Amino acid sequence: MDMKATKKKLGxxxxxxxxxxxxxxESSYQDKDAIFPYVNYEGIKVHDWDKWEDPFRLTMDAYWKYQAEKERKFYAIIDAHAQNNGHLNITDARYLSALKIFLQAISPGEYAAHKGFARAGREFPxxxxxxxxxxxxxxxxxxxxTQIHAMSNYNRYYDGFxxxxxxxxxxxxxxxxxxxFDDAMSAGPFEFMIAIGFSFEYVLTNLLFVPFMSGAAYNGDMATVTFGFSAQSDEARHMTLGLECIKFxxxxxxxxxxxVxxxxxxxxxxxxxxxxxVSTMMDYMLPKRVMSWREAWEIYGVENGGALFKDLARYGxxxxxxxxxxEKAIDHMSHQFMLGLYQWSFGTSFHSWIPSDEDMDxxxxxxxxxFDKYYRPRWAHIKKLKAAGTPFKNYGLARLCQCCQLPSVFTEPDDPTLTCHRETVYKGEKYQFCSDGCKDIxxxxxxxxIQSWLPMPALFSELGGDVGAWMNWVSLRDGxxxxxxxxxxxxxxxxEWRGLATSNL
Amino acid sequence: MSYELTIEPLGQTIEIEEGQTILDAALRAGIYLPHACCHGLCATCKVQVTDGEVEHGEASSFALMDFERDEGKCLACCARAESDLVIEAEIDEDPDAENLPVRDFDGTVSRIESLTPTIKGVWIKLDKPEGMRFQAGQYVNLALPGGIGSRAFSIASAPSVAGEIELNIRIVPGGEGTTYVHEKLRAGDRIRIAGPYGRFFVKKSANVPVVFMAGGSGLSSPRSMILDLLEGGFEQPITLVYGQRNRDELYYHDAFLALAETHPNFRYVPALSHEPERSGWQAFRGFVHEAAKAAFDNDFRGNKAYLCGPPLMIEACIATLMQGRLFERDIYTEKFISAADAQQVRSPLFKAI
Known part of the structure; x- marks a missing residue:
């Protein structure tokens, strides 16, 4: 047998x-603390940065090549979607409410995450x-x-985009x-990594992506599905970064x-x-539903999250x-949210509705x-009011939680008939919270x-409480x-348009 | 129909069935390949095919680009072999792996001894005078007659005694294989073993103190490793924390006491979890992880730890080691990944432990 004489390749x-x-x-004429000024003040002690493992061995040149091809594929499908009137292939225009919420609330979060990681990359040694x-x-x-582009085609035809x-x-x-995201970005680099890299990208991302991307697939929205595939191929890298940071x-x-x-x-x-x-998107807004919020929580929260925390227990x-x-909130939250969105729908840049009898079943x-015990009777009442020509609208402004900024629509963990409300007095000022979790934070x-910008107080402080002026200011077209x-x-x-596309009238 | 799958840089060749994915074949053979979603979307398991043909299966066109397919990349979780394969995966090269080839060895049972009420020592004299080369810590598959099939057992003897292999076999209630060994196998019987298997061996090149944690019938590999280290003149401190339920089950206790007498760098820490209160047992009472924590004063830094025993013991030891500041890169377990393990919901936080 011949001996192999070739030099061994680098792995x-x-x-x-x-x-x-x-x-x-190693820096020679600048002090390391001056170059990386933010890495110590959170109290995280690091003795050896070389112990940081890179689970994804991707170099920048290869990275550009991958992302460029992803873009080519993505935009080819977005073009096809536009040319083939993809906006008429969705199950029903109610589906668009889920898209609108995503575009207004979550897509900017991606941009915020971009800024945050750019900063973290600079601040870690x-x-x-x-x-x-x-x-x-x-x-x-x-x-x-790509999210904005995937959804922009709908803007030509529908309101709220x-x-x-x-x-x-x-x-x-x-x-x-x-x-x-502002809370995460204004934290130190390590806390940012836990907030976005670990909590959001790892523990919670499936609860967001599954309903949204599977929901898009179930409801005929190929543009958004394609975005989902294109993004998911990056997510594995993101999750691993979050996990690596926490281990480190x-x-x-x-x-x-x-x-930690x-x-x-x-x-x-x-x-x-x-x-x-998202619970509301899954349970109420998708005309063709993927699974219930409860079912998604069982798989992605209880099972996957449980496995993770079992492994983390080894560290203490x-x-x-x-x-x-x-866990106690899971069977209530989507209903409480949708009831909230419906009664304040004059102030949302998307539509909500009373679920049909079939939906309620x-x-x-x-x-x-x-559902039958606590929420069906309320919907039945709201339906009766609408039939009588006096639809239920709540023109009072919601009390917002100082931490999460959601209206306090949630109930006590152990009593679904009692609204949960906590408050703290700090420096003579009273602050309101939706839960123990938010109050603790x-x-x-x-x-x-106390520096939070809250929209309800801002309506008064900035616009004198004028709802019409507020609508102009947020670019919401009433009606x-x-x-x-x-x-x-x-x-x-x-x-109308679907009728034109599918019949000869 | 099956093919051969060679995994670089390990240089290890395993069998892959037609229709089986590369990932599945590797995991079942005890070789960890990075993976996450397991259905072709996340690209965590991307590997380079350097020789042979694969079918890409359901790999997403975003997770595995066209140009990557042209370059011979594939996703191990979806790719199936269409010929013999050589792949290169992102596995750390192990300077201590000898990558010994697996062979069949015929031999004769030379001796059977009851080591405890539940464990038998079985010695197999191999026909080939040079015996079987193996690394201390590896295991063999013992072929049993009568349609029982083969069973895996770690080698309890040192590699220096290559001509006669010692296995320590605990009877598993209702277990066909171990019942056969305990009740039917006799000295003089002809027997065949295949090996050596496994990637559980001492990382000698790291040259740091080692701690072995063994319980139940998990003593075999640590014993072989310790004998090998001491024979080879290993100079770093060696600690064995060894646990059984009671004194009757604590086999080789006297031999380890004697080794500790003659080797100043070997420390022996026995622990009994269910020894009767009034017995004469003077040493530690409790579980292996508790004994280790006490022996090291909850500080395992600077060691490498090798764990062998029942799953609950392993889990408790890992948590103890980690809370005593020793982490995944320095913890080794003898791991047989079954098909059920591959299906189990586990977080990707740890790879090898």
């Missing part, structure tokens, strides 16, 4: 090292960390752009998602454990509150403090312990949250973008 890991870590250098954050920053920018940037900045319900912190020093635990408690609860809107981490309260099958960092789906322009147009 993938060695090649990666040569193209990333070997490019890092480790080369592996810098490269991973840099790539994720570009991914997130791409996600924001035209001013998502104004909605993002000013409208009341989007401040829920915005405050989440826990392994570097035992003093990091209580800090407190962040997990905080960001689980904040994430759970943001995702509350316990499940998030709000976990039990979250589905809901009672999926929520046998709660405030109490831990009151100076941060078009808001209100009941039943009787809306979206409903009328969709039915």
């Amino acid at each position: 993938m890991k060695e090649r990666y090292r040569a193209l990333t870590r070997d490019l890092g250098w 480790g080369v592996g960390t810098q490269v991973a954050c840099q790539m994720q920053a570009i991914d997130e920018l791409r996600h924001a752009q 035209h001013a998502f940037a104004d909605a993002r900045d000013r409208i009341w319900y989007t401040s829920v998602a915005r405050s989440f 912190m826990l392994e570097q020093d035992p003093d990091n454990l209580p800090i 635990q407190a962040w997990i408690d905080k960001w689980f609860w904040r994430g759970f509150r943001v995702l509350g809107l 981490i316990r499940p998030p403090k709000g976990w039990d309260d979250a 589905w809901l009672s099958a999926k929520y046998p312990d709660t 405030f109490d831990n960092e009151p100076e941060k949250y 078009d973008d808001n209100g009941d789906y039943d009787g809306s322009t979206d409903q009328k147009h969709f039915n």
